Amino acid sequence: MAGALVLMLAGCSAGDAPVPVMPASPQPVVFSPGSPGIGDPYFPSAGNGGYDVGRYDLKLRYEPRSGRLDGTATITATATQNLSSFHLDLTGLTVREVTVNGLAAVTGAAGAEVAVTAPVGIKRGKKFTVVVNYGGTPQEIKTPVVGPGGWHRSARGTYALGEPFSAGAWFPANDHPADKAAFALEMTVPEGLTAISNGIPGRSTSRDGRTTWRWSQAAPMATYLAFVAIGKYRVTTGSHQGKPMITAVPATMSPNAPAARALARTGEIADWLEKRFGPYPFNAYGGVVIDDPGLDSGLETQTRPVYSRHALDGTSRQNTAVIAHELAHQWFGNSVSLTRWQDFWLSEGFATYAEWLWLEHEGGPTVEQTVHEQYTNYPWQVLPAEDPGPDGLLSSGPYERGAMALHALRTRIGDTSFFKLLRSWTRTHANGNVTTADFIAAAERISGQKLGEFFEVWLSGSYRPTY
Numbered sequence: 017m018a019g020a021l022v023l024m025l026a027g028c029s030a031g032d033a034p035v036p037v038m039p040a041s042p043q044p045v046v047f048s049p050g051s052p053g054i055g056d057p058y059f060p061s062a063g064n065g066g067y068d069v070g071r072y073d074l075k076l077r078y079e080p081r082s083g084r085l086d087g088t089a090t091i092t093a094t095a096t097q098n099l100s101s102f103h104l105d106l107t108g109l110t111v112r113e114v115t116v117n118g119l120a121a122v123t124g125a126a127g128a129e130v131a132v133t134a135p136v137g138i139k140r141g142k143k144f145t146v147v148v149n150y151g152g153t154p155q156e157i158k159t160p161v162v163g164p165g166g167w168h169r170s171a172r173g174t175y176a177l178g179e180p181f182s183a184g185a186w187f188p189a190n191d192h193p194a195d196k197a198a199f200a201l202e203m204t205v206p207e208g209l210t211a212i213s214n215g216i217p218g219r220s221t222s223r224d225g226r227t228t229w230r231w232s233q234a235a236p237m238a239t240y241l242a243f244v245a246i247g248k249y250r251v252t253t254g255s256h257q258g259k260p261m262i263t264a265v266p267a268t269m270s271p272n273a274p275a276a277r278a279l280a281r282t283g284e285i286a287d288w289l290e291k292r293f294g295p296y297p298f299n300a301y302g303g304v305v306i307d308d309p310g311l312d313s314g315l316e317t318q319t320r321p322v323y324s325r326h327a328l329d330g331t332s333r334q335n336t337a338v339i340a341h342e343l344a345h346q347w348f349g350n351s352v353s354l355t356r357w358q359d360f361w362l363s364e365g366f367a368t369y370a371e372w373l374w375l376e377h378e379g380g381p382t383v384e385q386t387v388h389e390q391y392t393n394y395p396w397q398v399l400p401a402e403d404p405g406p407d408g409l410l411s412s413g414p415y416e417r418g419a420m421a422l423h424a425l426r427t428r429i430g431d432t433s434f435f436k437l438l439r440s441w442t443r444t445h446a447n448g449n450v451t452t453a454d455f456i457a458a459a460e461r462i463s464g465q466k467l468g469e470f471f472e473v474w475l476s477g478s479y480r481p482t483y
């Protein structure tokens with residue numbers, strides 16, 4: 017204490033003679049391992065700490081007969097700490113060689129992840145490149161509480177798909193939406209098969225009885241939104257609003273099948289959503305219908321949602337509502353992404369609400385009728401929308417209760433403020449990550465109302481709110 021006081025007094029006195037500056041003794045930089053998880057309370061081992069991925073470049077080759085996948089992943093990342101080693105999420109495949117900035121790295125298994133020791137410590141803020149040469153027979157990822165995701169192989173085709181995790185089944189990744197990155201895929205398959213994925217198509221080339229398909233998505237993408245579907249597809253290539261529109265249905269599907277007809281309305285539905293939510297956030301459009309009895313819904317894979325054939329075999333109104341739901345996610349969930357899975361309602365509540373808006377537009381029940389029915393039957397005591405627990409992620413909490421909270425907000429602040437809020441939200445947080453607190457703050461700013469208690473009641477309260 018006394019020493020500090022003396023120094024302070026000395027510092028305050030004016031007119032001191034300059035003190036010679038001693039050369040600073042070089043401080044050794046301490047490099048430490050990145051954490052094995054990105055810090056999501058629901059899935060502690062999901063994702064990884066210590067770095068932020070900027071881009072994935074995958075060059076892969078798939079053999080449908082043997083089920084083997086082989087190739088390289090080039091990952092460009094930035095260290096977020098002085099980094100000695102880090103994890104990559106990769107399950108069920110064998111790593112043959114890893115280099116970091118061109119130097120061979122030591123690797124080891126760490127549970128379902130790969131631990132990589134950097135040959136030379138990487139300083140915080142430095143970009144680095146990891147090349148992983150790997151292969152094997154990819155598997156499903158069994159997430160006990162949510163259901164399988166990952167790599168699915170069947171007689172009718174193969175696809176990589178799944179939420180909240182699927183990337184780690186087919187490429188090494190920081191597999192959590194808090195670390196979004198650009199993505200490019202080259203997939204080589206036997207000639208006659210199609211490999212379709214996210215974003216803009218590159219030129220496909222054929223050689224030695226094989227075709228290489230190229231796809232890229234420049235806008236940052238959460239890893240669970242990356243997909244590939246390999247099989248016999250009828251691909252329709254066109255453009256919409258000056259951007260590529262690429263849709264694919266199983267080659268055996270008639271263009272008049274309900275699923276194909278609903279898919280053909282993708283551009284019209286996206287434009288309808290754009291009027292309500294603001295500009296369409298990505299540089300490509302599309303959708304893929306997959307014929308697999310084991311797949312019973314869709315997923316909002318970026319720029320090109322995947323739909324189970326069974327999800328699109330209802331009436332035209334039902335089928336297009338599914339498409340409206342997955343397209344709405346391009347704004348909510350894909351461009352404006354979660355930071356933690358407990359805020360899943362920021363993705364599913366909005367997509368479900370978009371579905372209700374579309375049903376009303378198509379002459380189905382009005383939003384008011386849908387909300388009334390949900391409100392009456394909802395188990396308010398037991399199922400919150402926000403923070404429903406990992407086993408409640410796919411329950412009606414984030415979905416229907418989240419959508420009801422949005423409708424209650426619209427009723428409270430009025431149509432003008434509500435849709436202004438949605439457009440402001442998608443613009444402000446485009447290509448970013450958000451939390452529930454961010455949304456409440458935005459709603460309060462735009463409406464000029466205090467809404468903390470309102471959201472508490474609608475999202476988390478254990479009784480039926482007044483409506």
Ligand SMILES: [Zn+2]
Nearest residue numbers: 341345364367
């Ligand atoms: Zn959804």
